[in-house]
Amino acid sequence: MxxxxxxxxxxxxxxxxxxxxxxxxxxxxxxxxxxxxxxxxxxxxxxxxxxxxxxxxxxxxxxxxxxxxxxxxxxxxxxxxxxxxxxxxxxxxxxxxxxxxxxxxxxxxxxxxxxxxxxxxxxxxxxxxxxxxxxxxxxxxxxxxxxxxxxxxxxxxxxxxVDLDKFRPLQQVRPVDEKLKILFVAHDFKRKGLGFILDALRQLKAQGVACHLTVVGRDKPSPFRREAEKFGVSENIDFFEPSSRLEDYYNDSDLFVFPTLSDPFANVCLEALACGLPVMTTTHNGAAEILVEDKTGYVLEGSRPLASQIAAKVMRFSRLALEDRLEMRRQARLCAMGYTxxxxxxxxxxxxxxxxxxxxxx
Incomplete structure (x- = not known):
């Protein structure tokens, strides 16, 4: 659905x-x-x-x-x-x-x-x-x-x-892995900006920032697999079919990245926030209006090149101490609670x- x-x-x-x-x-x-x-x-x-x-x-x-x-x-x-x-x-x-x-x-x-x-x-x-x-x-x-x-x-x-009962944080704290876990959920990979994330992963890899990207959605992954191979990041990406248990993916991630070119209000951003997952999206997404920079997530300027912005903000997030990440997760959930x-x-x-x-x- x-x-x-x-x-x-x-x-x-x-x-x-x-x-x-x-x-x-x-x-x-x-x-x-x-x-x-x-x-x-x-x-x-x-x-x-x-x-x-x-x-x-x-x-x-x-x-x-x-x-x-x-x-x-x-x-x-x-x-x-x-x-x-x-x-x-x-x-x-x-x-x-x-x-x-x-x-x-x-x-x-x-x-x-x-x-x-x-x-x-x-x-x-x-x-x-x-x-x-x-x-x-x-x-x-x-x-x-x-x-x-x-x-x-x-x-x-x-x-x-958003359904706050279905989309809610896990009781236990997710362990911090060496690789930063990034999540992308969409049914139109091109318009929602998957290509920009792949380019950002290339830039992050060159700067020594280890990331793993999980892609969930209904679209043809083959063009993006080829692009990932070209960028040398294919081993750090997994593609999954649409799921009725998206909350499991949100709760198993560190950061939700959604660099869409145009979205009135992508509800996946609200679902991620409800699960306590910080969100990164563009000014061309109405959901950016409810985000607070560095508290509940990050906002990308839609009129500027996106890949470099994603890379810079992911790097900033990766340097946060555990207690700062946990505070962002708490603030993300509090933000979503205002939108039932x-x-x-x-x-x-x-x-x-x-x-x-x-x-x-x-």
């Missing part, structure tokens, strides 16, 4: 527990979320990415027209809705980050997938179609306002929440309640 699916499940569960009647318009639904959750199934076409996005939009709108609800909250690309949550990088801004070459950028804009996503995004970010937008960070809010003419007063920041799933649901509910209008057919 990815970050968006976890958020949806947690929100539905909390809203149902708070006594609200919740309909989930979706292709599939985990029946274990909550017994009172009402699943409204919609079909999607898997013929292509464009067909999948368009069919979900059209079929979910048809389903909404047959529901008697006070408020429609969109988590996937569809319109009109009362409120929409931006959890993925805005395609309008990510496009220019992904395709920096001018000609490649122009060609890719003709791709049916990109044209469909951009078209849906433009319609969603039209105040005539969406009465309020929720972002999960200030950074994401600013990206929205930079890309689209949407009224500022209708954009609300509600930070993500229930807090997220209640703040989201405040926004949705303000939009509630008398029941009427859509």
């Amino acid at each position: 990815g970050g968006a699916e976890k958020y949806c499940a947690n929100l539905c569960r909390c809203l149902a527990e708070l006594g609200h009647r919740v309909f989930l318009v979706a292709c599939e639904c985990d029946r274990d979320i909550h017994p009172n959750l009402l699943h409204v199934p919609v079909k999607v076409s898997n013929w292509s990415s464009s067909a999948r996005n368009l069919s979900f939009h059209r079929n979910s709108q048809e389903a909404l027209r047959n529901l008697d609800v006070d408020c429609a909250y969109g988590l996937s690309r569809t319109f009109p809705v009362d409120a929409f949550r931006i959890s993925d990088p805005l395609h309008a801004s990510w496009f220019d980050i992904r395709y920096t070459d001018r000609w490649r950028n122009m060609i890719e804009r003709l791709n049916p997938r990109h044209r469909t996503i951009l078209g849906l995004e433009q319609s969603i970010c039209n105040p005539e179609h969406t009465r309020a937008i929720i972002t999960n960070s200030k950074w994401s809010r600013q990206q929205l306002l930079n890309c689209y003419e949407y009224p500022e007063e209708s954009v609300h920041v509600v930070y993500n929440g 799933v229930l807090n997220n649901a209640r703040q989201t509910l405040e926004v949705l309640t303000a939009l509630t209008r008398p029941r009427q057919g859509r």
Whole structure:
């Protein structure tokens, strides 16, 4: 289950527990979320990415027209809705980050997938179609306002929440090994910055800093294995498939490094903090907004070369005394305790309640 699916499940569960009647318009639904959750199934076409996005939009709108609800909250690309949550990088801004070459950028804009996503995004970010937008960070809010003419007063920041019972520190203190244990968790290795970490490991090895990198996620590891071999660090890297027990990886690491190019708020950072694991990420990740430099982690300047910054800050961390590392772990956990799933649901509910209008057919 990815970050968006976890958020949806947690929100539905909390809203149902708070006594609200919740309909989930979706292709599939985990029946274990909550017994009172009402699943409204919609079909999607898997013929292509464009067909999948368009069919979900059209079929979910048809389903909404047959529901008697006070408020429609969109988590996937569809319109009109009362409120929409931006959890993925805005395609309008990510496009220019992904395709920096001018000609490649122009060609890719003709791709049916990109044209469909951009078209849906433009319609969603039209105040005539969406009465309020929720972002999960200030950074994401600013990206929205930079890309689209949407009224500022209708954009609300509600930070993500984390399950503090599932993601918690081990009772025992993890022994300090000779090699610093670095963790990276993602499903898109390139966008999330794995290549920068490999380059940083090369620099750290040249400076005599021993590190071991654990990579967990769903992506093709072969290009990064080759890059690691080129850098001479392949023997210090392990790749693992996605796991439902990520907390075990967090608790077996010294530092979580996530040098993403673009993320509204990567929830893996919050999960790591909840397990008492200091986090290093970029200013292009909304999660950086809750970090305190040298206390709960490290923030990399996204507009500057990342590999050298990673290497310098990993070296700084490696020189910390054991008691200083333990204090960072304690501060990391304390930071996460301010961002619970229930807090997220209640703040989201405040926004949705303000939009509630008398029941009427859509």
